[in-house]
């Protein structure tokens with residue numbers, strides 16, 4: 001499924017004394033099967049933007065087309081769109097309400113009109129995807145750890161079988177292992193089921209390792225929309241808006257500064273290691 | 288939707304009314320409300336109107352904004368008026384089936400409508416121009432004498448200010464949880480009463496959980512900073528009456544005097 005956003009503007013509190021322009025003339029297209037990272041400083045409009053993708057926010061002006069159909073047209077099946085574009089909110093564990101993990105994950109599929117058995121089947125599959133085994137099924141969600149709760153919440157969205165999975169800072173407040181686990185799950189999902197993933201974060205490290213395209217937001221505007229290597233080449237601009245390039249970018253820059261012939265297009269640690277080894281080998285060092 | 292409620296909100300500003308001592312404003316509101324119920328003639332209402340409009344003009348809160356606050360209670364007011372119209376015994380003016388609209392009823396309903404409207408406008412000027420914190424400060428120090436009657440004034444004021452502080456937070460939270468559940472296909476709008484009540488569960492459970500979590504965190508944070516109730520607690524910004532506050536007291540006295548004079552000399 002393809003989501004095309006055209007000249008989108010969004011203003012909070014329209015017509016009150018608290019008016020605030022959160023999105024400013026956004027145009028972009030999310031194509032099927034992409035893994036997109038959206039980054040931006042606090043308050044840049046990331047959360048506001050992604051809540052347009054499933055119709056929770058209605059644009060103040062501008063259009064959104066899903067598979068060529070305008071979602072703001074009368075009679076557009078908005079509720080269906082919610083199921084096709086699964087949106088995981090920031091701190092999704094705060095939306096958990098059921099008595100058991102399985103029941104909570106079943107909430108979405110049941111709203112889709114599935115029978116109890118079908119919903120449970122979906123829920124179990126979703127639990128496996130996020131790495132929760134069967135013995136969690138009957139547990140109360142409230143006695144799980146933060147990272148486990150977050151997995152439950154993500155499973156609750158995955159169980160609806162969305163075509164596009166949008167996550168708002170899924171790693172916020174997690175320890176490094178929890179972060180790697182969740183991002184690993186996303187990467188695996190993307191590779192195995194071909195689901196489109198939109199990952200919101202304000203950490204470059206998060207998106208650099210996983211996304212194939214990065215959209216940088218600043219004060220409600222799209223500043224860059226490109227492949228990671230291109231985006232990270234604007235280190236100074238990124239720093240001036242309160243972001244930073246991933247650490248490897250800085251390492252590679254420093255090496256180039258010292259006269260090493262390493263490429264600047266490297267964005268992940270693995271690539272950086274290969275690149276450095278390659279240069280060393282060329283220089284005749286055995287390794 | 289929830290955000291449209293303007294009643295009880297603070298409207299940031301720096302007008303003379305904003306800067307008055309909260310105790311002055313509290314007393315002023317009280318005097319105004321009492322005057323509404325003791326002086327009920329056309330001339331008294333006219334004077335009250337002039338007083339309200341003057342205060343609104345000085346406060347620089349847009350009148351449109353204040354009137355918007357009346358909307359949520361419009362229905363309530365309509366019901367009150369209808370009840371008074373038909374339920375007051377007296378000379379009938381109009382009869383619909385078994386319901387009699389009486390002359391006394393009409394008069395009473397008009398009084399009621401005027402009083403309720405002014406009561407709400409009066410108290411919203413107070414909340415529009417006073418931050419919740421200074422409001423509770425004003426209450427605490429204005430009612431300090433009740434301590435001698437063993438009323439825990441400080442504790443009540445603290446609870447009030449915490450409750451007031453939490454209202455916008457819980458509203459935001461409600462909005463967020465509603466969206467999160469809507470993203471999972473929850474439907475809060477359609478269906479019958481039973482369905483709708485059931486649909487509230489996914490909203491209310493997380494809301495309560497989060498309210499308790501917040502309350503817990505806050506209690507811990509307060510204790511960690513050595514909070515132990517009101518005894519021996521001093522203020523960073525003690526309330527002191529300034530010249531403008533004394534003048535405001537004089538204006539209030541003038542208003543009451545004018546009402547009394549109107550009552551004695553103008554008989555409409």
Ligand SMILES: Nc1ncnc2c1ncn2[C@@H]1O[C@H](COP(=O)(O)OP(=O)(O)OP(=O)(O)O)[C@@H](O)[C@H]1O
Nearest residue numbers: 012020022040041042043044045046047048049202
């Ligand atoms: N409910 C709201 N009412 C009014 N203004 C809002 C509301 N939500 C967000 N805003 C404003 O809109 C702007 C964008 O907010 P948004 O939540 O989209 O930012 P964000 O990029 O997700 O930030 P963060 O990284 O902190 O989550 C901010 O300036 C914020 O103050």
Ligand SMILES: [Mg+2]
Nearest residue numbers: 046047090168
């Ligand atoms: Mg956000």
